Amino acid sequence: MPNGHDKNWYRLCGAVDGFRSRYGRWPTRVRVPGLIMNDLRNLFTERDFLTLTSKVQFVLDDARIVADD
Numbered sequence: 579m580p581n582g583h584d585k586n587w588y589r590l591c592g593a594v595d596g597f598r599s600r601y602g603r604w605p606t607r608v609r610v611p612g613l614i615m616n617d618l619r620n621l622f623t624e625r626d627f628l629t630l631t632s633k634v635q636f637v638l639d640d641a642r643i644v645a646d647d
Contacts, residue, residue, distance in 0.1 A: 586617045589643050594634070597645035605645035607635040614643060 590608065597605040610618075615636060619627055637646075 593645040609639035
């Protein structure tokens with residue numbers, strides 16, 4: 579698992595890829611802890627983050643990153 583400034587991006591991609599592999603479709607939402615959500619907001623420009631959130635809904639949750647339908 580990556581350990582750099584973009585580690586949570588890799589974790590998000592892993593959750594989304596795992597969902598797609600298992601169910602054959604993209605998830606519609608992803609549950610993420612607040613700290614990880616802040617990391618993602620700081621990793622991308624505002625425009626890129628808006629593009630990301632237009633594709634998948636983020637739901638704040640205290641659990642680990644989980645892709646949902």
